[in-house]
Amino acid sequence: MKNKVQLITYTDRLNKNGLKGLTNILNSQLENLFAGVHILPFYYPIDGSDAGFDPIDHAQIDPRLGTWNDLKELSQNNEVMADLIVNHASAQSPEFLDVLSKGADSEYWSMFLKEQDVFPDGMTQEQADKIYRPRPGSCFSSKTLNSGEKVNFWTTFTDNQVDINVESPAGQEYLNKVLNLFAENGVKIIRLDAAGYAIKRSGTSCFMTDEAFKFIDELSIKANALGMETVAEIHSHYKTQIDVAAKVNRVYDFALPPLILHSLFTNNVEALVSWLTIAPRNCLTVLDTHDGIGIIDAGPQGNKPGLLIADEIDVLVETIHINSHGQSRKATGAAASNVDLYQVNCTYYDALGADDLLYLFARAIQFFSPGVPQVYYGGLFAMSNDMQLLESTNVGRNINRPYISDELIKEQFEKPVVKGLCQLIQIRNQYEAFNGEFSVNGFNDQLDLSWVNGDQSARLELALSKREGKILITSGDQIVEYDLPSLLS
Structure with missing residues (x-):
């Protein structure tokens, strides 16, 4: 992976002409800015219940965006990162529909994780209390087979995202098929989406189990053998990030975004300095992504102290709400569907009160921190919260998932803050000192x-x-x- 700034973007939310249009933008308006691009899920369909993270067919590019050949062409001049959605598949996928139709006689029966796979005698309340939940509610969804039998399937995130049993031959075959397609079509970096939840064990938190660590390691070895790097996407306590970093090619530094906000809100950098002294060096850095602003990564967890204390986390979250004039509050927690317990939904620009100088300070800190920097497309253009999209969909994270027209790209490029950010990107890319x-x-x-x-x-x-x-x-x-x-x- 080149140690230069990368872009994170949806294909359809940055242009109307699919992968070919994205290739054109990267080679024209964004020329000489980015060494690579993380293309958020482009699988069929891109407009499911979780914006592509619930693929019906992980092996098919949504025809509205193009083909695998279009992706391969894009990769000729750009390092491409793609998401391997490790933990789950859509409840509308052919494989799961076959399970609903045939039950245990389906060839895909073992591919999907069921309560009985982990708790053969059923889950007790004591066992349930130990499970780490990224979202409120049960970790199971009851599905009715054609026979009338009801089965509890694991659904870590939503009832339309059914967890894969990655230890089963059918689950492994499913993931291997996608890995091979990536390797054949120019993907160089794989983001292991929600990999920490991949393997569950009775009596544990069912998150980052020893077996999950081993699985991530083995999956990384497979990818490396095919000429690809892996990045583990895990939101958790900062010490978990350090542990994971020792076992994978790269991790995300998700503690950095809240710590930068804390520093800028309080005019005190000491928590940030403490973290940068010990932070993994084999990381990618972000301030904003398609998800919200992670909070858990900097805070305490149980009896484990955090980089920030609980009161500081509370002040941080409240300051984001104040700076965004209450908009983030409308998109976070129980205020909107598809919520995450550990994130605040808001653009990073609005989290800083749309203060241009503080935004450049934040980006400068990111670019000087250890790791390869990534800039989300909404952050590139210093976009404000998309309240219209939030209100029309009631999906909290859509507040920071705007659709940007060619005209709006031209308009935002004229803003001083965007011009300043582009200059920072060029500085970060230009000098060998950063190596x-x-x-x-x-x-x-x-x-x-x-x-x-x-x-x-x-x-x-x-x-x-x-x-x-x-x-x-x-x-x-x-x-x-x-x-x-x-x-x-």
Whole structure:
């Protein structure tokens, strides 16, 4: 994976012409900005109950977007990341419909995880209390077979996303088929979606079990053998991220986004500095994604202390709600469907009160933190919350999943904050210093992040209370200085 900035985007929400249109945008309006692109689910259908994360056919590109050949063509000039939806398949998939029709006689019966697979005698309340739930409600959905028999299937997320038994031959064959398609059609990086939930065991949290760790490791080895890297997508306590990082190619630094917000809200960088001192180096960094802003990754969990204490987490969440004028509150928790317990649904730009300078500070911190930076398409254009889409769908995360027209792209590119962000991206991509050694120092409102590679160095200096920030690039005897407020001029 190239150590340069990558884009995260839906195909259909950034253009109306499918994968070919996305290829054109990457090679024209976005030329020289991104070394790679994470294309969010492009499988059939892209407009299911979870915006493509509930594929009916994981092996088919939605015809409205194009074909596998179109993806292969896009990959000629861009490193492509794709999602392997490890944990579940759609309840409308041919495989699950066959299970409903034939029951235990279906060749796919073992492919889907049932309560009886983990709890042969049924689940007790004590066992249920131990299970880690990313969303409210039961981890099972009762489905009625054609015979009239009712069966409890595992549905970790929604009743339309039926969990796969990845230990069964049928489950393994299903995933291997998609892996091979990826390898044949230009995918270089695989995001292992919800991999931490893949293997459940009685008496455990059913999240990041020892067996799940082993599964992720084995899946990564398979992908590597096919010429692809893997990234584990896991929202959890920060120590879990450190443990997972030692077992996979890369992880996401999901603690970074809330810690940056906390630093900018309080003018205190000490929690951020503590984290950057120990954070995994083999990571991808994000501020915003197709999901909400993760909170759990920085907070305490049970008796495990967090990078922030519970009161600081509460203040962080409330400040996002205040900065967004209450819009995020309407999209988070029980206020909208398809909710996550550990995320606040809001654009990162609006979480910062649409403050252009603070937004550039946040991006500068991200780009100087260890890892390969990714920028979400909504964040690239500093989009505000899409309240119209939220209200029309009542899906909380749609507040940050806008449809952007060609005209709006041109309009947003004229904004000083977007121009400033594009310049930051080019700085991050240009200098070899970012392939060197990282160091961090900070106290109160002062932050200093630096990279040194041979005779070249890159340094970010921020004084948050004074709203001052600059980047210093040193090559031998030459020094280039970028004043962050001036990037908005």
